[in-house]
Amino acid sequence: MDGGSNAAETLSCARCGKPASLQCPKCVELKLPREGAAFCTQDCFKASWSSHKSIHLKAKLPSLGTDGAGEQKSDLVSDGWLYCLRKGQSRTPKLPPFNWTGTLRPYPISFKRIVPAHIDKPDWADDGIPKVEPNSDLQHRVEIKTPDQIERMRETCRIAREVLDAAARMIRPGVTTDEIDRVVHEATIAAGAYPSPLNYHFFPKSCCTSVNEVICHGIPDARKLEDGDIINVDVTVYYKGVHGDLNETYFVGNVDEASRKLVQCTYECLDKAISIVKPGVRFRDVGEVINRHASMSGLSVVKSYCGHGIGELFHCAPNIPHYGRNKAVGVMKAGQTFTIEPMINAGVWRDQMWPDGWTAVTADGKRSAQFEHTLLVTETGVEVLPARLASSPDVFPWLNK
Amino acid sequence: MADDQEEPPLAIRIDQTVEEPPQSGPEQPQNENFSVGVTVITGYLGAGKSTLVNYILNAQHGKRIAVILNEFGEEIGVERAMINEGESGALVEEWVELANGCVCCTVKHSLVQALEQLVQMKKKLDHILLETTGLANPAPLASVLWLDDQLESSVKLDSIVTVVDAKNLRFQLNKHRDSFSFPEAFLQIAYADVVILNKVDLVSREGSEGAIEELENEIRSINSLANIVCSVRCEIDLSQILNRQAYDATHASHLEALLEESKSISSRDLHDSGVRTLCIRQAEGVDLQKVRLWIEEILWDKKYDMDVYRCKGVLSIQNSDHLHTLQAVREIYEIVPARQWRNEEKKINQIVFIGHNLDENTLIDSFRDYSALPPPPFLWLLRFKSTLS
Numbered sequence: 001m002d003g004g005s006n007a008a009e010t011l012s013c014a015r016c017g018k019p020a021s022l023q024c025p026k027c028v029e030l031k032l033p034r035e036g037a038a039f040c041t042q043d044c045f046k047a048s049w050s051s052h053k054s055i056h057l058k059a060k061l062p063s064l065g066t067d068g069a070g071e072q073k074s075d076l077v078s079d080g081w082l083y084c085l086r087k088g089q090s091r092t093p094k095l096p097p098f099n100w101t102g103t104l105r106p107y108p109i110s111f112k113r114i115v116p117a118h119i120d121k122p123d124w125a126d127d128g129i130p131k132v133e134p135n136s137d138l139q140h141r142v143e144i145k146t147p148d149q150i151e152r153m154r155e156t157c158r159i160a161r162e163v164l165d166a167a168a169r170m171i172r173p174g175v176t177t178d179e180i181d182r183v184v185h186e187a188t189i190a191a192g193a194y195p196s197p198l199n200y201h202f203f204p205k206s207c208c209t210s211v212n213e214v215i216c217h218g219i220p221d222a223r224k225l226e227d228g229d230i231i232n233v234d235v236t237v238y239y240k241g242v243h244g245d246l247n248e249t250y251f252v253g254n255v256d257e258a259s260r261k262l263v264q265c266t267y268e269c270l271d272k273a274i275s276i277v278k279p280g281v282r283f284r285d286v287g288e289v290i291n292r293h294a295s296m297s298g299l300s301v302v303k304s305y306c307g308h309g310i311g312e313l314f315h316c317a318p319n320i321p322h323y324g325r326n327k328a329v330g331v332m333k334a335g336q337t338f339t340i341e342p343m344i345n346a347g348v349w350r351d352q353m354w355p356d357g358w359t360a361v362t363a364d365g366k367r368s369a370q371f372e373h374t375l376l377v378t379e380t381g382v383e384v385l386p387a388r389l390a391s392s393p394d395v396f397p398w399l400n401k
Numbered sequence: 402m403a404d405d406q407e408e409p410p411l412a413i414r415i416d417q418t419v420e421e422p423p424q425s426g427p428e429q430p431q432n433e434n435f436s437v438g439v440t441v442i443t444g445y446l447g448a449g450k451s452t453l454v455n456y457i458l459n460a461q462h463g464k465r466i467a468v469i470l471n472e473f474g475e476e477i478g479v480e481r482a483m484i485n486e487g488e489s490g491a492l493v494e495e496w497v498e499l500a501n502g503c504v505c506c507t508v509k510h511s512l513v514q515a516l517e518q519l520v521q522m523k524k525k526l527d528h529i530l531l532e533t534t535g536l537a538n539p540a541p542l543a544s545v546l547w548l549d550d551q552l553e554s555s556v557k558l559d560s561i562v563t564v565v566d567a568k569n570l571r572f573q574l575n576k577h578r579d580s581f582s583f584p585e586a587f588l589q590i591a592y593a594d595v596v597i598l599n600k601v602d603l604v605s606r607e608g609s610e611g612a613i614e615e616l617e618n619e620i621r622s623i624n625s626l627a628n629i630v631c632s633v634r635c636e637i638d639l640s641q642i643l644n645r646q647a648y649d650a651t652h653a654s655h656l657e658a659l660l661e662e663s664k665s666i667s668s669r670d671l672h673d674s675g676v677r678t679l680c681i682r683q684a685e686g687v688d689l690q691k692v693r694l695w696i697e698e699i700l701w702d703k704k705y706d707m708d709v710y711r712c713k714g715v716l717s718i719q720n721s722d723h724l725h726t727l728q729a730v731r732e733i734y735e736i737v738p739a740r741q742w743r744n745e746e747k748k749i750n751q752i753v754f755i756g757h758n759l760d761e762n763t764l765i766d767s768f769r770d771y772s773a774l775p776p777p778p779f780l781w782l783l784r785f786k787s788t789l790s
């Protein structure tokens with residue numbers, strides 16, 4: 001069963017622990033989590049008030065137009081940085097209206113980055129529209145890669161790993177996701193590769209940066225990372241005609257225990273899924289493994305996005321759901337390459353889409369983490385193509401144990 | 402601001418506010434557990450699809466039904482939706498914007514996302530009809546619409562309804578008899594859950610008494626599971642095509658009908674097309690893992706060279722008190738525990754295949770072999786005897 005805890009029917013009073021039937025109206029207004037905002041009586045609420053109200057203050061920091069951050073945003077807008085709409089096809093100077101599920105908001109994005117002419121580009125680089133990919137028969141059958149293709153994918157995934165590591169070294173409070181994107185973009189170009197997300201169905205940037213309640217496909221923008229955030233950076237590069245795709249979730253400064261557990265559990269979900277990969281294993285079993293591990297930790301699995309085949313196409317067959325009881329067709333065979341990329345949520349599994357048409361957020365505003373690898377099925381098992389290198393930054397405490 | 406106050410505001414009751422934020426996306430179903438059924442309407446041009454659609458849009462049935470008119474070229478997309486407003490009968494034309502065809506790494510096809518948006522926009526939609534022009538083979542559409550229950554989508558594939566023209570059916574079925582191409586009519590009938598045999602008035606007027614019955618038999622020889630509804634100008638009772646729940650694993654009443662089937666479901670005569678319905682039965686319970694391997698070899702590996710279009714069955718699984726159902730469309734299949742066997746029921750495996758190049762003996766034998774039962778002792782003796790002599 002999915003482990004998603006749906007804002008529990010039986011909440012306890014934040015002060016005395018008795019069953020709670022009242023909640024703080026300010027928290028409701030700010031869309032803060034109900035846990036910690038529920039009380040059994042007005043008296044308990046009153047007694048907690050002086051310490052409770054600090055939650056409201058923290059939530060208001062990234063606010064719009066009423067303090068320093070707001071002024072900074074209008075500076076950006078006058079500099080030409082605008083909010084993204086319609087999947088990247090248009091821009092707007094004003095924050096679009098939306099029933100935001102959490103405290104995160106989009107920020108204006110920078111101008112489109114240039115890719116030098118000598119870089120080999122996929123067919124969407126100029127007009128934003130993939131032509132070969134949607135019509136390919138590789139959407140319906142899983143390709144067995146030739147030794148040459150496999151060798152190219154090893155190289156490409158190695159580059160993708162190095163680019164992601166460069167991004168990981170940037171992670172600290174005060175850095176904007178736009179700056180991370182710039183590092184990704186420049187590192188990719190320097191390696192002679194193209195950043196696959198750039199202009200893919202009009203996606204405006206060279207990587208996805210997904211903070212806190214963003215599940216995936218977050219667009220790098222002017223927002224500064226804050227101490228306590230978690231951020232996923234998703235890198236895909238295109239080199240020698242093939243794509244390599246990976247992502248990792250990082251801690252910004254000091255994160256709370258719940259976030260630590262969320263990220264570690266997500267890492268383990270991917271790890272366990274990879275451990276079952278070998279010829280003859282059904283694609284549908286990947287979801288069972290991930291779901292089991294996430295549920296055991298009381299976390300839920302995002303269902304709208306899945307792992308995918310990869311190679312000369314960015315996304316192709318097979319589709320690999322991360323949830324259990326799915327009807328994925330087929331078994332793994334040596335020579336296949338695909339990604340597994342579980343997205344695990346602290347709260348409910350449901351997702352919603354921001355007005356930009358890309359950013360997926362949790363429906364309840366709670367946090368989400370993700371890890372991804374591109375995998376090659378070998379005769380006896382699996383090869384993790386963009387695996388960590390000895391030089392990869394030491395950012396996952398559980399790996400040192 | 403409230404933060405500066407000494408006094409806290411009045412706490413509010415938890416049930417006064419919505420539990421989850423009001424939907425800004427298409428994810429939430431209209432009620433917690435209700436999904437809107439989607440019926441795919443297919444059939445030859447001129448058979449009466451538009452007649453059926455117009456009848457449904459205009460008839461006073463008290464339901465809110467959206468009809469999606471679709472031009473399938475290379476992509477499956479939604480362009481235009483017409484909604485019948487029920488009692489008032491007014492037709493509302495809506496444009497539903499396609500999610501820009503970005504499949505990316507999403508589980509739901511853009512068509513499904515578009516339908517969910519439609520349900521989101523139009524509260525209290527009772528049903529959706531997807532009218533397909535120029536789509537010869539409904540299978541890819543069924544695959545896209547047959548979602549995992551886990552997705553808790555607000556839309557759900559309800560059935561495939563094929564409209565055939567009684568007057569021209571025989572001609573259409575014979576058309577490519579000698580060529581390698583497959584008349585669409587075979588596929589559309591083979592995949593149907595309901596076949597509307599339209600324009601029967603034109604046939605009975607000209608032909609003999611048994612002409613309609615002959616046509617029904619012709620259809621049954623291809624697909625004996627489908628319900629056949631005869632009609633004039635597609636004026637049918639809507640309950641015969643709505644809420645069929647044909648792809649529902651748990652509301653398996655249509656599958657349970659298999660249990661009661663006394664006469665044989667298998668096509669008696671092999672239709673010229675080579676498309677037929679076959680039914681196999683076995684009393685002994687089977688091992689679940691082995692049944693999976695068996696069905697996967699048939700559907701995924703195309704072992705025995707059989708081309709299966711649809712498969713429906715009831716399984717008796719060893720060491721389980723639950724009746725399991727099996728459903729498949731092309732390569733997509735699922736086996737689900739549906740309900741407990743009732744005391745008075747005789748536990749049995751009964752599986753129906755609709756497809757091309759099916760061989761009854763191969764299916765029976767391979768199913769038995771995979772049932773993990775050792776051959777009964779006396780067969781060993783016979784074999785032993787024969788090698789001696």
